[in-house]
Amino acid sequence: MSDTSASAVAFVRTESVPASAPPSNAAGPVKWVKDNLFAGVGNSILTVLAILAIYMVLSKSMPWILNGVWDAPSLSACREILNGETGACFAVLSERWNQLLFGFKYPAELYWRPATAFVLLFVAAAPVLFFDLPRKLLIFTGLYPFLAFWLIWGGPIFYPLIALIGLIVAYKVFVAFEKNNFTMALGLGALSAIVIWYLSGFVGENSALLALSLEAVPSRDLGGFMLNMMLGVTCVSLSLPLGIALALGRQSSMPFIRYICVIFIEFIRGVPLITLLFVASVMLSYFFPPGSGVDLFIRVVIMITMFSSAYIAEVIRGGLAALPKGQYEAADSLGLDYPQAMRLIILPQALKISIPGIVNVAVGLFKDTTLVSVISMFDMIGMIRGPIVASTDWNGIYWELFGFAALLFFVVCYGISQYSQWLERRLATDHR
Amino acid sequence: MAEVAKMQVSDEVAISIRNMNKWYGTFHVLRDIDLTVHQGERIVVCGPSGSGKSTLIRCINALEEHQQGSIEVDGTLLSSDLKNIDKIRSEVGMCFQHFNLFPHLSILENLTLAPIWVRKTPKKEAEELAMHYLEKVKIPDQANKFPGQLSGGQQQRVAIARSLCMQPRIMLFDEPTSALDPEMIKEVLDTMIELAEDGMTMICVTHEMGFARQVANRVIFMDEGQIVEQNEPEEFFNNPQSPRTQLFLSQILGH
Ligand SMILES: Nc1ncnc2c1ncn2[C@@H]1O[C@H](COP(=O)(O)OP(=O)(O)OP(=O)(O)O)[C@@H](O)[C@H]1O
Ligand SMILES: [Mg+2]
Numbered sequence: 154m155s156d157t158s159a160s161a162v163a164f165v166r167t168e169s170v171p172a173s174a175p176p177s178n179a180a181g182p183v184k185w186v187k188d189n190l191f192a193g194v195g196n197s198i199l200t201v202l203a204i205l206a207i208y209m210v211l212s213k214s215m216p217w218i219l220n221g222v223w224d225a226p227s228l229s230a231c232r233e234i235l236n237g238e239t240g241a242c243f244a245v246l247s248e249r250w251n252q253l254l255f256g257f258k259y260p261a262e263l264y265w266r267p268a269t270a271f272v273l274l275f276v277a278a279a280p281v282l283f284f285d286l287p288r289k290l291l292i293f294t295g296l297y298p299f300l301a302f303w304l305i306w307g308g309p310i311f312y313p314l315i316a317l318i319g320l321i322v323a324y325k326v327f328v329a330f331e332k333n334n335f336t337m338a339l340g341l342g343a344l345s346a347i348v349i350w351y352l353s354g355f356v357g358e359n360s361a362l363l364a365l366s367l368e369a370v371p372s373r374d375l376g377g378f379m380l381n382m383m384l385g386v387t388c389v390s391l392s393l394p395l396g397i398a399l400a401l402g403r404q405s406s407m408p409f410i411r412y413i414c415v416i417f418i419e420f421i422r423g424v425p426l427i428t429l430l431f432v433a434s435v436m437l438s439y440f441f442p443p444g445s446g447v448d449l450f451i452r453v454v455i456m457i458t459m460f461s462s463a464y465i466a467e468v469i470r471g472g473l474a475a476l477p478k479g480q481y482e483a484a485d486s487l488g489l490d491y492p493q494a495m496r497l498i499i500l501p502q503a504l505k506i507s508i509p510g511i512v513n514v515a516v517g518l519f520k521d522t523t524l525v526s527v528i529s530m531f532d533m534i535g536m537i538r539g540p541i542v543a544s545t546d547w548n549g550i551y552w553e554l555f556g557f558a559a560l561l562f563f564v565v566c567y568g569i570s571q572y573s574q575w576l577e578r579r580l581a582t583d584h585r
Numbered sequence: 586m587a588e589v590a591k592m593q594v595s596d597e598v599a600i601s602i603r604n605m606n607k608w609y610g611t612f613h614v615l616r617d618i619d620l621t622v623h624q625g626e627r628i629v630v631c632g633p634s635g636s637g638k639s640t641l642i643r644c645i646n647a648l649e650e651h652q653q654g655s656i657e658v659d660g661t662l663l664s665s666d667l668k669n670i671d672k673i674r675s676e677v678g679m680c681f682q683h684f685n686l687f688p689h690l691s692i693l694e695n696l697t698l699a700p701i702w703v704r705k706t707p708k709k710e711a712e713e714l715a716m717h718y719l720e721k722v723k724i725p726d727q728a729n730k731f732p733g734q735l736s737g738g739q740q741q742r743v744a745i746a747r748s749l750c751m752q753p754r755i756m757l758f759d760e761p762t763s764a765l766d767p768e769m770i771k772e773v774l775d776t777m778i779e780l781a782e783d784g785m786t787m788i789c790v791t792h793e794m795g796f797a798r799q800v801a802n803r804v805i806f807m808d809e810g811q812i813v814e815q816n817e818p819e820e821f822f823n824n825p826q827s828p829r830t831q832l833f834l835s836q837i838l839g840h
Contacts, residue, residue, distance in 0.1 A: 485648060487698070488675035
């Protein structure tokens, strides 16, 4: 059978026949339904039950949603429009939209400021979240906290500017000395920032920069979903570095540092967040010098950050423990010092392992920001329970408001979760 | 065949271990170790499992701490002084049984990391250096892959190249081939033989006796934390002195 060339054989097909389509019961939607929904008796029963359950939920909720009233000044007016039929009063959302988002005290003519800060948040977060983007964008990320502070709280640009300059100088000093000694560089950097902030106190009083000022809004006027976002973003971005520091400190060979970290973590984890928030609202003022009146917002940020950093520290400790000892040894044997080994070898891998756990904490933290409503801050839930439901116009309406709050939180949390899954896939380089 | 083994050795002392003792808790792992290694020497360390071979070479670059005696590497005394430890580590390369490549970095990044951060070599130069050593271990085409995409033998050769990028004066090998399949063992051993031909000072813990005969100019036999016997390979294999060495050799060469 070696000679099969065209001359010796009467007919040779030079291309293969294209495969004919499989019969309809072996492919396509019919096959999919058969394989996945009705593969056996048990499977079929479960499918039918599931369809029934979905039907029951939808048959009740769909008319309620589709028949919703979007335009009415009050609950009674809305009920009149509905005239006894089932239907939601979404009118409360459109009527109190701004209150839900910004709280009830933030000056309406200044809404554009937090809105701008919100939009810019995405620009600032992008290079951190998607590290394929050009690294130059990180400059804006660095400026963003100061810009956002100025936009939301207003006041003279002098203060955020000085804070920024202090940090830039600290960073420059740190980089200059980093190659010599990491710890010394850190200390010198912190020192130079403090010196600058201290000196600025003298020039500040009569500086022309005080003139460049936005209308100031006090912290107690912040509210609504804006407050949840502000707390969530600030606390997540602060608690991650703090959590890393705590996790490393807990592994430190210096007993003093190790015990401080262990005690901090165990204590914070053993106390309910609500308790910490009450401490923030009433007791923490005792720790600050009288009259300094540290802002309630800052006190709450400190408490939530401490709380979640303790959890993040434990998550990262798990990641550190999962790394084989050989990674530390390889880093050591190449002559990398401790900060280099941590930063270049250990943490990138440990953090990657910890992503699901960290996201878990971040999502939990974001939802926990609603707890500030119990210390009379008017976040989104505080707004609903307080000014909106208590008003004569909308007394007695719950489903629409809490449903909307749930939806908003779900969107953000689901987004975080989707991002983390993308991140894990993107970082999967070990091909295990 | 044994031409490498006949290569000249200089008088300069590379490593000098004096009366060194080490304990793990109360367990006395290393007892009275005395060892002088000259520049350009190639030493093979063998001995039964648990005899302290790994511990010995890990003491040389301070991955393990010793409690008594002194270790001097290239004239630098190994003490708890971190400066000395870092100096010694940057002069002593080490290859591990399980490669210990950094899985989150590409092969090229694995190689350039230490030169850039420890030696402060400019990135471009470090990459040229890395490609030079990747060519030396014959896998320049893998530079942009990740460790997980390479075979065991390739990974171990990358690990060797990674150590070489620090241009060490001494190389330590801790059973570099014992996690590899037979056909990969050869490619790694060939790399090590080439390294020996270039005059690198090497201490290898290995049970590859063919390699020992071909390359080593001294074979050290350890048992229960002591150096029991050391000799030139021919003498060591053909005419072992102590009964424990004879037993060990009959076991590993017997089958
Ligand atoms: N971290 C440790 N703590 C306590 N004992 C240890 C530790 N590491 C090793 N040992 C013990 O020290 C002894 C020597 O170990 P070492 O790893 O040096 O042996 P080895 O000669 O390299 O053996 P192998 O051929 O199996 O690698 C062994 O008995 C081992 O159980
Ligand atoms: Mg060993």
